[in-house]
Structure formats: structure tokens, C-alpha cells
Amino acid sequence: MEQSDLITELQDLDIELMRARKRLDEMPEKAAILTMRRRIAEIEALLSRARQAHDAVDARVRRLEDETTLLEQKMDAEQAKLMSGEVTNPKEVANISRELDGLRRQKEKLEGDTLAEMEKREKAAEQAGKVEAAVEEGRRRDGVLVKDFQDKGGGLTAEIARLEARRAAVAASLEPDLLGQYERLRGSKHGIGLGVLHDTTCTACRVELPSNEIEALRGGPPIGVCPACHRLIVVTPKETA
Ligand SMILES: [Zn+2]
Known part of the structure; x- marks a missing residue:
């Protein structure tokens, strides 16, 4: 997985x-x-x-x-x-x-x-x-x-x-680093440490992200950081979104 x-x-x-x-x-x-x-x-x-x-x-x-x-x-x-x-x-x-x-x-x-x-x-x-x-x-x-x-x-x-x-x-x-990062965010952000990029929106903060930031996320690793809420964000490839 x-x-x-x-x-x-x-x-x-x-x-x-x-x-x-x-x-x-x-x-x-x-x-x-x-x-x-x-x-x-x-x-x-x-x-x-x-x-x-x-x-x-x-x-x-x-x-x-x-x-x-x-x-x-x-x-x-x-x-x-x-x-x-x-x-x-x-x-x-x-x-x-x-x-x-x-x-x-x-x-x-x-x-x-x-x-x-x-x-x-x-x-x-x-x-x-x-x-x-x-x-x-x-x-x-x-x-x-x-x-x-x-x-x-x-x-x-x-x-x-x-x-x-x-x-x-x-x-x-x-991976321990990823888990640690998630746990810290979860602790400081009301129990939600992760969002998913859905179309143009982060599912955690529901902020619609500007296209340049979406491009940057899609060009980066599968797990990035939401520029709006700073939680981890799973970047779903465009074709499967
Ligand atoms: Zn967010």
C-alpha cells in the first residue's frame, strides 16, 4: 500500500x-x-x-x-x-x-x-x-x-x-517521520492532520487553491502541504480525481 x-x-x-x-x-x-x-x-x-x-x-x-x-x-x-x-x-x-x-x-x-x-x-x-x-x-x-x-x-x-x-x-x-508530522498536525489542528486535494479544494480546510499552487502540488510528491491550512495534503492525480 x-x-x-x-x-x-x-x-x-x-x-x-x-x-x-x-x-x-x-x-x-x-x-x-x-x-x-x-x-x-x-x-x-x-x-x-x-x-x-x-x-x-x-x-x-x-x-x-x-x-x-x-x-x-x-x-x-x-x-x-x-x-x-x-x-x-x-x-x-x-x-x-x-x-x-x-x-x-x-x-x-x-x-x-x-x-x-x-x-x-x-x-x-x-x-x-x-x-x-x-x-x-x-x-x-x-x-x-x-x-x-x-x-x-x-x-x-x-x-x-x-x-x-x-x-x-x-x-x-x-514512515515514522510522516506519522510524526501527521500526529503533530492532528494535535494542533482539532484532530484533523490531513486533507486531500479534491479538484481545486483541500478537503480539510475547504479552501479553493489558486491554480499555480495546485500546479505546484501536482508537480510535487504524492503527499504535500496545503498552502492554506498547512496540513498534510494527499495530492490526487488529475485523471483519477
Ligand atoms: Zn487545507
């Missing part, structure tokens, strides 16, 4: 691929998946905040429990002093008793605070659990949508795979 035929086929394949990918992109099932993914991301952000809130209150509960333990140790020590029989001075005994009463009140206050925080922790855990379930439900529905998309877009996906395989084969048969 001539290079000019190969590159024309490559261009045709690229256009077909663009159309097929666009059709796949525009499937309502795909839009539904994107919407669902955004929703899941939002719920995941909520989940992260809910877990942070739970961890913060959990840390407060632990701190209060630690404080209570310290207080209990202090009370035990005071109690032991009283029971040891070493303290006999009534004034000192009264002091220790007062100290113990104070500690007991502090402990009651701490226990009340701990209980309140534990209730908050329970609610935070419940909230995180609900959001977690919502994330799971979102993922489940996403799975259903993906399956639906695959079922309905399966034919299109297979067609794209077939076109891609054919494109790879054609590209491999093209």
Missing part, C-alpha cells in the same frame, strides 16, 4: 474513532455515572468529617478517663494515709477528710462530664455509621450504572477496540 493511501486510511480511522468515542462519551449512562461519582465524593468528604468529629470526642472521653484515674489514685493515697494510723493529730485528720471530700466532688464532676461526652461519642459514631452506609449505597448504585453502561455501550466499546487495532497496524506501516 502507498504511503498516501495509508495516511488517508489513518485519517479516516481517526475520524471514526473520534465519533465513536464522542458517542460513548455522550451516552446518558455515562453522565449518570459521573453524577453518581460526584455524589459519592461529596458523601466521602462528609464521612471524613464525621470520623474526625467522632475521633475528637473520643479523645476527650479518654482524657477525662485518664484524669479520673489520676484522681482515684490521689484519693486512694489520702485514704491510705487516714487508715495507716500514722496520722493521729485531729486537725490533720480533718484536713485529709476535707481534701478527700474535695477530690470526691471533683471526681463526680469528671464522671458527669465523661458521661456527657460518651453520649456525644455515641451520637457521632451513629452519624458516621449512617454516612458510611450512604457511601456504600452510592458505590453499589455506581456498580449498577457501570454495568448498565457496559451493557449498552458494549457494542461501541468493541467497535472502538477494533478501530484502535486497525489504526495501530496502519500507523506501524507508515
Whole structure:
């Protein structure tokens, strides 16, 4: 196969691929998946905040429990002093008793605070659990949508795979320099890197070329450059045009 035929086929394949990918992109099932993914991301952000809130209150509960333990140790020590029989001075005994009463009140206050925080922790855990379930439900529905998309877009996906395989084969048969030039033009010119000289017009830019330029193209190599759009142009011999 001539290079000019190969590159024309490559261009045709690229256009077909663009159309097929666009059709796949525009499937309502795909839009539904994107919407669902955004929703899941939002719920995941909520989940992260809910877990942070739970961890913060959990840390407060632990701190209060630690404080209570310290207080209990202090009370035990005071109690032991009283029971040891070493303290006999009534004034000192009264002091220790007062100290113990104070500690007991502090402990009651701490226990009340701990209980309140534990209730908050329970609610935070419940909230995180609900959001977690919502994330799971979102993922489940996403799975259903993906399956639906695959079922309905399966034919299109297979067609794209077939076109891609054919494109790879054609590209491999093209001279690397020509392929590179085509790819660069395709990248910079909205996916169209090649025109064909049809009568007096470039099929890519649809500009009617002046006769001297057409003569120059026809006198040159089978693949030239369009003077109007600077894409590659396949110069079709006059007799077969
Ligand atoms: Zn052109």
C-alpha cells in the first residue's frame, strides 16, 4: 500500500474513532455515572468529617478517663494515709477528710462530664455509621450504572477496540517521520492532520487553491502541504480525481 493511501486510511480511522468515542462519551449512562461519582465524593468528604468529629470526642472521653484515674489514685493515697494510723493529730485528720471530700466532688464532676461526652461519642459514631452506609449505597448504585453502561455501550466499546487495532497496524506501516508530522498536525489542528486535494479544494480546510499552487502540488510528491491550512495534503492525480 502507498504511503498516501495509508495516511488517508489513518485519517479516516481517526475520524471514526473520534465519533465513536464522542458517542460513548455522550451516552446518558455515562453522565449518570459521573453524577453518581460526584455524589459519592461529596458523601466521602462528609464521612471524613464525621470520623474526625467522632475521633475528637473520643479523645476527650479518654482524657477525662485518664484524669479520673489520676484522681482515684490521689484519693486512694489520702485514704491510705487516714487508715495507716500514722496520722493521729485531729486537725490533720480533718484536713485529709476535707481534701478527700474535695477530690470526691471533683471526681463526680469528671464522671458527669465523661458521661456527657460518651453520649456525644455515641451520637457521632451513629452519624458516621449512617454516612458510611450512604457511601456504600452510592458505590453499589455506581456498580449498577457501570454495568448498565457496559451493557449498552458494549457494542461501541468493541467497535472502538477494533478501530484502535486497525489504526495501530496502519500507523506501524507508515514512515515514522510522516506519522510524526501527521500526529503533530492532528494535535494542533482539532484532530484533523490531513486533507486531500479534491479538484481545486483541500478537503480539510475547504479552501479553493489558486491554480499555480495546485500546479505546484501536482508537480510535487504524492503527499504535500496545503498552502492554506498547512496540513498534510494527499495530492490526487488529475485523471483519477
Ligand atoms: Zn487545507
